[in-house]
Amino acid sequence: xxxxxxxxxxxxxxxxxxxxxxxxxxxxxxxxxxxxxxxxxxxxxxxxxxxxxxxxxxxxxxxxxxxxxxxxxxxxxxxxxxxxxxxxxxxxxxxxxxxxxxxxxxxxxxxxxxxxxxxxxxxxxxxxxxxxxxxxxxxxxxxxxxxxxxxxxxxxxxxxxxxxxxxxxxxxxxxxxxxxxxxxxxxxxxxxxxxxxxxxxxxxxxxxxxxxxxxxxxxxxxxxxxxxxxxxxxxxxxxxxxxxxxxxxxxxxxxxxxxxxxxxxxxxxxxxxxxxxxxxxxxxxxxxxxxxxxxxxxxxxxxxxxxxxxxxxxxxxxxxxxxxxxxxxxxxxxxxxxxxxxxxxxxxxxxxxxxxxxxxxxxxxxxxxxxxxxxxxxxxxxxxxxxxxxxxxxxxxxxxxxxxxxxxxxxxxxxxxxxxxxxxxxxxxxxxxxxxxxxxxxxxxxxx
Amino acid sequence: xxxxxxxxxxxxxxxxxxxxxxxxxxxxxxxxxxxxxxxxxxxxxxxxxxxxxxxxxxxxxxxxxxxxxxxxxxxxxxxxxxxxxxxxxxxxxxxxxxxxxxxxxxxxxxxxxxxxxxxxxxxxxxxxxxxxxxxxxxxxxxxxxxxxxxxxxxxxxxxxxxxxxxxxxxxxxxxxxxxxxxxxxxxxxxxxxxxxxxxxxxxxxxxxxxxxxxxxxxxxxxxxxxxxxxxxxxxxxxxxxxxxxxxxxxxxxxxxxxxxxxxxxxxxxxxxxxxxxxxxxxxxxxxxxxxxxxxxxxxxxxxxxxxxxxxxxxxxxxxxxxxxxxxxxxxxxxxxx
Ligand SMILES: [Zn+2]
Numbered sequence: 001x002x003x004x005x006x007x008x009x010x011x012x013x014x015x016x017x018x019x020x021x022x023x024x025x026x027x028x029x030x031x032x033x034x035x036x037x038x039x040x041x042x043x044x045x046x047x048x049x050x051x052x053x054x055x056x057x058x059x060x061x062x063x064x065x066x067x068x069x070x071x072x073x074x075x076x077x078x079x080x081x082x083x084x085x086x087x088x089x090x091x092x093x094x095x096x097x098x099x100x101x102x103x104x105x106x107x108x109x110x111x112x113x114x115x116x117x118x119x120x121x122x123x124x125x126x127x128x129x130x131x132x133x134x135x136x137x138x139x140x141x142x143x144x145x146x147x148x149x150x151x152x153x154x155x156x157x158x159x160x161x162x163x164x165x166x167x168x169x170x171x172x173x174x175x176x177x178x179x180x181x182x183x184x185x186x187x188x189x190x191x192x193x194x195x196x197x198x199x200x201x202x203x204x205x206x207x208x209x210x211x212x213x214x215x216x217x218x219x220x221x222x223x224x225x226x227x228x229x230x231x232x233x234x235x236x237x238x239x240x241x242x243x244x245x246x247x248x249x250x251x252x253x254x255x256x257x258x259x260x261x262x263x264x265x266x267x268x269x270x271x272x273x274x275x276x277x278x279x280x281x282x283x284x285x286x287x288x289x290x291x292x293x294x295x296x297x298x299x300x301x302x303x304x305x306x307x308x309x310x311x312x313x314x315x316x317x318x319x320x321x322x323x324x325x326x327x328x329x330x331x332x333x334x335x336x337x338x339x340x341x342x343x344x345x346x347x348x349x350x351x352x353x354x355x356x357x358x359x360x361x362x363x364x365x366x367x368x369x370x371x372x373x374x375x376x377x378x379x380x381x382x383x384x385x386x387x388x389x390x391x392x393x394x395x396x397x398x399x400x401x402x403x404x405x406x407x408x409x410x411x412x413x414x415x416x417x418x419x420x421x422x423x424x425x426x427x428x429x430x431x432x433x434x435x436x437x438x439x440x441x442x443x444x445x446x447x448x
Numbered sequence: 449x450x451x452x453x454x455x456x457x458x459x460x461x462x463x464x465x466x467x468x469x470x471x472x473x474x475x476x477x478x479x480x481x482x483x484x485x486x487x488x489x490x491x492x493x494x495x496x497x498x499x500x501x502x503x504x505x506x507x508x509x510x511x512x513x514x515x516x517x518x519x520x521x522x523x524x525x526x527x528x529x530x531x532x533x534x535x536x537x538x539x540x541x542x543x544x545x546x547x548x549x550x551x552x553x554x555x556x557x558x559x560x561x562x563x564x565x566x567x568x569x570x571x572x573x574x575x576x577x578x579x580x581x582x583x584x585x586x587x588x589x590x591x592x593x594x595x596x597x598x599x600x601x602x603x604x605x606x607x608x609x610x611x612x613x614x615x616x617x618x619x620x621x622x623x624x625x626x627x628x629x630x631x632x633x634x635x636x637x638x639x640x641x642x643x644x645x646x647x648x649x650x651x652x653x654x655x656x657x658x659x660x661x662x663x664x665x666x667x668x669x670x671x672x673x674x675x676x677x678x679x680x681x682x683x684x685x686x687x688x689x690x691x692x693x694x695x696x697x698x699x700x701x702x703x704x705x706x707x708x709x710x711x712x713x714x715x716x717x718x719x720x721x722x723x724x725x726x727x728x729x730x731x732x733x734x735x736x737x738x739x740x741x742x743x744x745x746x747x748x749x750x751x752x753x754x755x756x757x758x759x760x761x762x763x764x765x766x767x768x769x770x771x772x773x774x775x776x777x778x779x780x781x782x783x784x785x
Contacts, residue, residue: 205659208562208585208636213660277570278563322541324561326583 004393005380006122007035008438011047017055017398019388020062020358030060032394035382035437040390051439053432055398061358062385063095063397063433064339065365067155067262068238068310070331071097071127074115075104079416080315082116085335086123087448088313088413090440092335093361093430095395096126096371096384097313101137102160108132108143113151117379124433124440124448126381128369130155130184133172139163142172149179152378154370157184159238162220164190169224173233182260182368183228184236187220187245188212188286197326199287203272209326214242214293217286221245225252228259236368237261239312241286243296250305260368262310263297265341266332266420270294274420280321280328281418284312287330298345301360302352308365311338315416333419336412340426343401348427362397363387382436398432405429413446454765457569457577461588461640469644470614473596476754476761477611482519483757493522496767501547502558502580503529508728508752509580513556513589516759522767525552544568548575554767556580562633576766584631590727591637593758595645597751598682601723618645622679624670626652626708627686627735628694630659634727638684639667650676653708656697657688673708677717685710685726685736701734710736715743723747 012032019028019040031039031047039045046052066089072080080088082099089097099116101107107116113129120127131148135141137158145156156176162185163169169185176183193212198204200211221237225248228235240246240261249261266284271291274282282288300306314331321328342361346352366372366385373383383393407424409417433441440447454471455463464472482490498517500510505528517524527547547555554576557565562583569577581587595618602617603610610617623642629635629651642649643666651658652670662669670676677683688694688704698704705711710724718724724736724746732738740746 201661202663205661206636206664208583208633210584211660278566319539322539324540324559324564324567326561 003034003036004382004436007436009034011050012434012437012439013044013046013050013052014055014060014396014398014432015052017058017060019060020355021388025059025354030388032396032434032437035394037388037390037392037394040388053398053439053442055432057402058398058400058431059354060388060396060398062362062366062387063395063435064093064361065369065371065384066094066097066311066313066335066338067308067365067369068159068264068312069097069099069335070102070312070314071099071116072315073103073119074112079317080414082119082123082127084413084415085313085315086120086125086127087446088335090124090433090435091413091430091444091446092337093339093397093399093433094125094335095397095433095435096128096366096369096381098128098130098155098369100159101130101132101157106132106136108135108137110144110147110151113148113153117151121379124435124446126435128371128381129153130157130159132156133158133163133183134168137161139165139168142175145175145181146179149181152376152381153181154375155182155184155236157186157238159184159186161190162186162188166223166227170227170231173227173231173235177231177233182234182236184238185220185224186238187217187224189216189219192216192219197283197287197330198275199272199289201272201290203275207275207278209275212287214244214289217242218244218248221248225249225257225259229255229257232258235259239264239267239286239310240297240306241267241289241293243293246296246300246305250300253305260307260364261305262308262365263301263306264312265309265334265338267297268294268301268345269341270420278325280323280325281332281420281422283325283328283330284314284332285330298350301346302350302356307360308368309338309342309360310365311335315414316418318417321418331418333412333414333416336414337407337419337421337426339399339430340428341421343399343428344426347401394434394437396434397430399428400431401428403427403429458588458762458766459566459569459577459579460586461591461637461644466615466644469592469595469641472592472758472761472765473599474611475765476596476758479760479764480754480757489519489521491521492764493517493520493767496522496554497525497552498522498554498556498763499525499527499547499550499552500556500580501527501529503564504558504560506558506581509558512752512755513580513759516756516763519756520760520763522763525550540564540567541571544571548572554578554763559583578762578766581633583633585633586637587633587727588637589755589759589762590634591641592762593751593755594638594684594725594727595641596758597725597747597754598723600754601747601750605721615645618642618647621647621681623647623649623682623684624652624676624680625649625684625686626673626710628657628688629653629686630657630697631689631694632686635686639665652676654698654704657694674714674717677714678719680718680722682723682725683710683718685724687727687729687731688735705734709734710740712737712739715740715745718745725751728752
């Protein structure tokens with residue numbers, strides 16, 4: 001077995017944790033060397049000079065993979081950079097993130113994608129790239145997807161907006177199918193949404209804010225599921241937020257449509273009642289919805305209808321969040337809180353297994369992004385999402401599900417502070433994170 | 449006069465209790481009395497600085513507030529943000545904090561975005577905030593002056609003084625609000641104010657001009673507008689907010705007028721003594737016919753007139769409540785030392 005590209009040379013021991021292996025959770029220690037798990041046992045010999053990381057009381061599993069990260073570079077480096085965003089990701093337990101293409105310029109050319117991948121090469125969290133479906137994300141002319149695919153791009157999306165023209169969407173899916181890549185959609189029919197900046201419901205009516213109905217999302221989910229069945233393309237639905245979307249995906253999966261779906265932690269934990277104070281930190285697209293949607297999303301995530309949790313980490317500078325609600329841009333930070341929120345809602349709240357937690361945070365997103373070793377890896381991305389075994393790449397997270405902490409936004413690694421959980425008491429936190437065997441986070445602190 | 453506890457800011461009618469609303473109406477009655485004198489000015493707010501900050505122009509509301517402040521002897525700063533250097537995109541927080549740094553005590557704010565005055569109230573250190581209309585959300589002083597105006601008219605119908613009647617005249621009254629409810633800040637303030645005072649509120653509009661969800665509104669929706677007119681004690685007619693996109697919500701103005709306009713024929717359906725209000729500016733021939741607008745039952749000019757007394761009451765209650773008394777005591781103590 002070969003050491004992965006950029007592997008950490010020094011040995012590391014992770015001791016005292018509950019380790020997720022093929023057999024389930026086991027109390028094991030492990031030794032990592034040259035980026036590989038080399039030993040696994042109830043007690044292991046500590047190699048000379050090894051760094052020993054305490055995992056007692058914590059879970060040890062594959063580090064997380066985020067399918068939906070807005071790193072903002074290039075173009076909006078005041079809000080986030082690849083450097084700050086990947087540090088935040090590592091602190092959140094992520095071993096890899098997929099950078100969304102709505103940068104300035106858009107990631108619709110090989111040059112821009114190349115630049116992002118190059119800059120992410122030595123980051124504390126691996127950076128994969130999603131490419132735009134259409135030039136400038138304008139929804140008209142197909143982007144040169146084959147050129148981007150040659151750089152290892154596996155996911156294509158115009159995220160920030162959906163492809164409005166059904167004819168363009170159909171052609172893009174056909175093209176994606178030919179390339180063997182995945183078409184990913186931000187589902188929002190703009191005509192139905194009609195400028196709504198919050199969920200259309202009791203709260204939009206009380207607050208006098210323009211709302212968009214759940215149907216704005218569901219109409220495009222339904223269209224894309226039909227087009228995926230028509231074209232045979234692999235479809236990934238980004239940040240689903242409504243009960244109706246969950247039901248549509250459930251039915252499509254039962255019919256055998258090649259669809260996967262993700263949900264964001266904020267849609268699993270916050271409702272539109274949070275909008276009461278008109279704080280733009282709660283403005284997000286798709287918008288926060290009433291509790292019945294939140295329940296349906298948790299059900300869908302638990303029963304496998306929804307495959308993955310994805311942050312939709314969307315940093316914005318404080319200036320932009322000091323605007324009136326309807327003028328402020330949508331988006332929330334997510335990387336440093338996703339694991340806590342997901343664990344609390346899904347495992348503690350919903351009784352899902354710890355295995356399911358790692359499935360939705362690591363294994364499934366790695367598969368969808370083809371960071372599970374099946375994709376082409378011209379930029380040397382390592383293998384993610386695997387349960388721990390001797391010989392696997394040491395992309396590992398040590399997550400303490402018990403620790404209680406308060407989120408102070410000025411202590412986040414992200415450049416921006418627009419977290420909806422500012423000041424919130426959270427349970428569960430990433431203690432250590434190893435990337436290709438290197439402890440990039442120890443005791444909840446970045447080592448870089 | 450005893451002063452009930454007043455909120456720090458007046459952003460929504462919901463910031464006031466029912467007693468608080470009555471307090472505003474009663475205090476406004478005494479200021480209306482002042483207005484009838486030759487010397488209309490009282491020294492109540494001498495030394496206080498009030499700023500009108502309008503991010504969206506509205507000459508009548510601004511003038512009404514500024515007249516109210518001047519009659520109370522407050523210093524008035526008039527900042528027309530809509531036409532100044534502040535462009536869409538500049539941080540609202542910066543603007544608000546800059547204005548507060550000019551040493552103002554109370555900020556009267558009009559903004560095209562719902563919630564902007566509430567946000568502003570979180571960003572001021574000491575200055576109090578009064579919402580003079582925000583987006584589709586609320587226009588509390590308008591809601592209060594509408595209640596004040598109809599209470600006065602009802603008292604007059606009974607040849608009694610409105611002062612001292614509290615909320616009694618509102619008990620069981622039927623208020624019918626008609627027109628563009630979805631995009632109306634006046635509608636939300638009226639619904640809250642009238643229902644708090646004990647009246648029952650019914651809404652009438654094409655479905656496209658009603659908020660999509662009325663689950664938490666203490667109102668009924670009229671199934672039959674003509675029938676609802678026959679039951680109404682007050683008809684509040686709202687303007688079609690064409691500039692807020694309501695034009696596309698109806699096929700054309702003629703159809704809107706023929707289905708929900710207050711025409712002369714519909715005026716004939718009103719029961720004796722029923723009143724009509726309109727927050728202005730009216731679009732004659734669309735939501736209200738010209739003859740109806742000039743009908744003595746239509747109180748629109750009285751509303752404009754009463755606006756000053758009601759806004760005096762709001763400024764007085766917010767600025768001269770217990771907070772001011774504490775400050776005054778401090779001043780005297782300082783003078784003694
Ligand atoms: Zn999106």
